[in-house]
Amino acid sequence: MRLMFDRRLVYHFDFVLMLLMLAIVGIGTVSVYSADYDPASSRGAIFAARQAMWATLGVLGALIMVAFDYRKLERYAYVAYAAGLALLLAVPVIGSTTNGSKRWLDFGFFSLQPSEMMKLALIIVLARYFHRSMRPEGLRLRDLAVPALLSLPPVALILAQPDLGTAGVFCFVVASMVVLAGPSPRTWAIIGGVALSVLPAMPYLMSHLKPYQLKRIETFLSPELDPLGAGYHVIQSKIAIGSGGLYGKGFLHGTQNQLHFLPEQHTDFIFSVFSEEWGFVGATILISLYLALMMRGLVVVGRAKERFGALLAFGVLSNVLWQAVINLGMTTGMLPVVGITLPFFSYGGSSLVTLMAGLGLVINVNMRRFSKDRIPNL
Amino acid sequence: MQLNSREGTNELRRRLLICGVGVAGLFAGIGLRLYRLQVGQGETWRSLSENNRIRLQRLAATRGLIYDRNGDPLVDNRPSFDVVVVPEDTEDLAATIQRVARFLRVPDLNVKQLVQAARGRPPYESLVIRRDVDYDAVVALETHQLELPGVSLDAGPLRTYPYGPVGSHLFGYVGEISESELGQNPGYRMGDLIGKAGAEKSWETRLRGVPGGQQIEVDALGRKLRVLSRVPQTQGNNMILSVDRRLQLFIEQRMAEHQGSVVVMKPDTGEILAMVSKPTFDPNVFARGIRRDEWRQLTGDRLKPLNNRAIHGQYPPGSTFKIVTAAAALEEGQVTPFTRIFCGGSYRFANRTFRCWKRGGHGSVDLHRALVESCDVYFYQVGVKLGVDAIADYSHRFGLGEPTGIALDHEKPGLIPSTGWKRARFGEPWFQGETLSVAIGQGYVLATPLQMASVIATVANGGTRYRPHFVRRIENAAGDVVEEILPEVVGTAGLRKSTLLQLREALRDVVNAPRGTGKKAKLPNIDVGGKTGTSQVFKMGKQTKTHNLARHLRDHAWFVAFAPVDAPEIAIAVLIEHAGGGGGAVAAPVAHDVADFYFALTRGRSYQVASAGTPERGA
Numbered sequence: 001m002r003l004m005f006d007r008r009l010v011y012h013f014d015f016v017l018m019l020l021m022l023a024i025v026g027i028g029t030v031s032v033y034s035a036d037y038d039p040a041s042s043r044g045a046i047f048a049a050r051q052a053m054w055a056t057l058g059v060l061g062a063l064i065m066v067a068f069d070y071r072k073l074e075r076y077a078y079v080a081y082a083a084g085l086a087l088l089l090a091v092p093v094i095g096s097t098t099n100g101s102k103r104w105l106d107f108g109f110f111s112l113q114p115s116e117m118m119k120l121a122l123i124i125v126l127a128r129y130f131h132r133s134m135r136p137e138g139l140r141l142r143d144l145a146v147p148a149l150l151s152l153p154p155v156a157l158i159l160a161q162p163d164l165g166t167a168g169v170f171c172f173v174v175a176s177m178v179v180l181a182g183p184s185p186r187t188w189a190i191i192g193g194v195a196l197s198v199l200p201a202m203p204y205l206m207s208h209l210k211p212y213q214l215k216r217i218e219t220f221l222s223p224e225l226d227p228l229g230a231g232y233h234v235i236q237s238k239i240a241i242g243s244g245g246l247y248g249k250g251f252l253h254g255t256q257n258q259l260h261f262l263p264e265q266h267t268d269f270i271f272s273v274f275s276e277e278w279g280f281v282g283a284t285i286l287i288s289l290y291l292a293l294m295m296r297g298l299v300v301v302g303r304a305k306e307r308f309g310a311l312l313a314f315g316v317l318s319n320v321l322w323q324a325v326i327n328l329g330m331t332t333g334m335l336p337v338v339g340i341t342l343p344f345f346s347y348g349g350s351s352l353v354t355l356m357a358g359l360g361l362v363i364n365v366n367m368r369r370f371s372k373d374r375i376p377n378l
Numbered sequence: 379m380q381l382n383s384r385e386g387t388n389e390l391r392r393r394l395l396i397c398g399v400g401v402a403g404l405f406a407g408i409g410l411r412l413y414r415l416q417v418g419q420g421e422t423w424r425s426l427s428e429n430n431r432i433r434l435q436r437l438a439a440t441r442g443l444i445y446d447r448n449g450d451p452l453v454d455n456r457p458s459f460d461v462v463v464v465p466e467d468t469e470d471l472a473a474t475i476q477r478v479a480r481f482l483r484v485p486d487l488n489v490k491q492l493v494q495a496a497r498g499r500p501p502y503e504s505l506v507i508r509r510d511v512d513y514d515a516v517v518a519l520e521t522h523q524l525e526l527p528g529v530s531l532d533a534g535p536l537r538t539y540p541y542g543p544v545g546s547h548l549f550g551y552v553g554e555i556s557e558s559e560l561g562q563n564p565g566y567r568m569g570d571l572i573g574k575a576g577a578e579k580s581w582e583t584r585l586r587g588v589p590g591g592q593q594i595e596v597d598a599l600g601r602k603l604r605v606l607s608r609v610p611q612t613q614g615n616n617m618i619l620s621v622d623r624r625l626q627l628f629i630e631q632r633m634a635e636h637q638g639s640v641v642v643m644k645p646d647t648g649e650i651l652a653m654v655s656k657p658t659f660d661p662n663v664f665a666r667g668i669r670r671d672e673w674r675q676l677t678g679d680r681l682k683p684l685n686n687r688a689i690h691g692q693y694p695p696g697s698t699f700k701i702v703t704a705a706a707a708l709e710e711g712q713v714t715p716f717t718r719i720f721c722g723g724s725y726r727f728a729n730r731t732f733r734c735w736k737r738g739g740h741g742s743v744d745l746h747r748a749l750v751e752s753c754d755v756y757f758y759q760v761g762v763k764l765g766v767d768a769i770a771d772y773s774h775r776f777g778l779g780e781p782t783g784i785a786l787d788h789e790k791p792g793l794i795p796s797t798g799w800k801r802a803r804f805g806e807p808w809f810q811g812e813t814l815s816v817a818i819g820q821g822y823v824l825a826t827p828l829q830m831a832s833v834i835a836t837v838a839n840g841g842t843r844y845r846p847h848f849v850r851r852i853e854n855a856a857g858d859v860v861e862e863i864l865p866e867v868v869g870t871a872g873l874r875k876s877t878l879l880q881l882r883e884a885l886r887d888v889v890n891a892p893r894g895t896g897k898k899a900k901l902p903n904i905d906v907g908g909k910t911g912t913s914q915v916f917k918m919g920k921q922t923k924t925h926n927l928a929r930h931l932r933d934h935a936w937f938v939a940f941a942p943v944d945a946p947e948i949a950i951a952v953l954i955e956h957a958g959g960g961g962g963a964v965a966a967p968v969a970h971d972v973a974d975f976y977f978a979l980t981r982g983r984s985y986q987v988a989s990a991g992t993p994e995r996g997a
Contacts, residue, residue, distance in 0.1 A: 179393070179397075180390070180393055180394075180397070182389065182390075182393065232434050232593060235593070238415060238423065239423050239426050239427045240427065241412070241415050241416060241423075242415040242416055242419055242420055242422070242423025242424070242426075242427075243420070243423040243424040243426065243427035243428075244416050244420075245416055245417070245420035245421075245424060246416065246417055246420065255427055255428070256427050275412070275416065276427075279416060280412055280413060280416040280417050280420075283412050283416065284409060284412070287405050287408055287409060287412075288405075290405065291401065291402065291405045294398075294401045294405075295398060295401070295402075298394050298397060298398050298401070301394055302390065302391055302394045310390060321401060321404075325404050325408070328408045329408070332408065332411045332412065332415060334411060
């Protein structure tokens, strides 16, 4: 194993990516403080301190992910996959229930969200698969069978928790990796054709659903129809963001948040808290940081030494992207409320540490782009 | 295959470029949206936030109604007004509540408790101060509206039980959801009503309906200006019970002076026609919010009015259990109908004397007479021959020793002892002497009135055990049948035709023969079969000083019956606690009246004409 202190490696360590990530995490921690701020108690400080602790662990995680050659992951891909699946399977058995769904494993002093680990494991396995099954003329439809089979168990388990949002992100990440791996024109045509032919069939399918099933789908698609739950949250979130105006109401002066109009204020709706306080200027800076992170990440993908590295980094980045887009879309009222947090920003240990460790892998791919190690061929 | 080929790299770069453009596009879209919200419409949103006027109001679903088998309403809703307050719209919550208390003239309003409840909930969510206020209170509050910012009246359905304490154990009651229930029932919120006992609890999901809600715009005083959007609530489903209201009512009145329970069921389906437990309680006090002193009184009552004795009360079945012993003896070939045993008034076994209830003895008796006259000595000896485990086996075949599985909470299993049970429970071997008590339904044996009703129903219908149930069907608000509850066979006693015939003829003579112990259940023109039972509460000479009330020392009286014997329509179990007399003297007359009333109902005039001259007409 090559030491991480190898001079050439340190030289290629992507400090830009690291700093972009830390900037977002920093602003996020400050926002957690504000979201939980309560003049009468030290609630805000407690949550911010916990978030900072998770961030420290995240940095450590990222450094660990940088310390070894990422190509080793290729060898242990299926081990990681099996471990992730085992954790996921443990959830319905020993998991703890919050808000009517089981998503967490409780280990006393901290709880783990196995779906986060599973996401990373699935990305590694798919990167390995696409690395090996690359063909110059593009992926045939049958080449997509294995990725589909690999994705199905975790997605089904997560749907059963139930965690519709995370299951959706899984699908987006898998789809993104398929796109990068490059389906053949014929595959594209088939997928497109199926999609186009299913669309007109929708009304027919809908007419066969029971009224209450239809209603569930309706509320999911347009939460305004559910003024008790999601619809109310969306309105309050829009009031928070909109009332922030150009410059915001100032730190700790977000009335929407302080008066408890915002639900899940330090997780799902933390962007609303931030935007209310910092306005359009602050929000623009924050999304620019995300955009910069993505662009810098794509550069890493483009420079990767081999397909595995490129796909690995791309998978990790697409997860960040889709989570961010879904969360921002839902807090600004463009997407249904599905309970997806803002990556690197929302409060939550399990998710922050895995996201940061994941970005460590991207840095790893960048750092070892000149290394002479190769993945053994089949 | 590696990526190093120029072509592959270029292809990848091309795709990445597209991805980059896509990512930039996505973020640009979000940026535009933010611009529109924060800069374009910033002023609008800001004014909304400065005077956040959007309130969320939950629209409780109207709970389904409960009807009896003939469509008479048993549990209903009526319109009522609740006084609610939105804490955020008040200047001082405690002072406001105190003012409301003054206007309502209810000095006992627990202000501290309400203020406590308001904490930890969003300040814009309304809190119920008092449910079901009267018309005067409504007028008083309406006129003083300006002095009471944040206070409003909420019109909504209130659960009512028109017959008050009648059938309250079966129907149950509703109440505000507790914190522990909140954890177990997703979809509920603080302040929601939930079934707390009886059918209201076990059929909660069908009765509840789907709550709706609305966003309303309010003014600075919290008064409703207009509805912004709304999801209508869906009414809960209605339940049609198998209970007959008239029979239930009649039995409640007949049992007014007693503590105990009466269960009437249909032997060929397991449908409950009536289930009475005395003493009882008025479920209406729960629906409008029970006060602390009322609750304390109900739970502190020594007679335990909240207990449904039909399923929660476990009593030694006494001689009614001889049905089971007799069935076991015939099936196992320990006796034939012609086997005679001499009863001299007592039986010596293992250096102890076991007495028959008839001190003078019955003389030489066969099985038929032993049942008709309830001879203990006969069954002592049969019990010894069978052994406790054989008796336990047949008890289980009749469904004793386990809950019947009726859809009600906390049903008790009763107790059927066996050698294995005793070893597990006490670590002691079974003594044969104990088998003698078991054979006559004493000792460790315990059964609920519902279980005994099921036993007699099983004998009546030819040996099939049905699950007792009290719901016939569920209908939605439009009257369509959503669910139909069909008779469910849970097992069979596995008895031979000859055994059943023997039992039925003996039970017929318990009521109809001159020396039968259950003569008081005799109807003039319909054959009733039955079995008396008197279960000892304390053995003679074993009284302990804690039970110094004579009433508590008295025996329980049992009577189980079915009629008509040749084509049974009803099975009845009557239990009267501390009756002060035997089953034949106290319980059998109740069963008589129940059967009489039932046949008067179902046979109408023809029965009444035929039975004209019967001394005790119930109705």
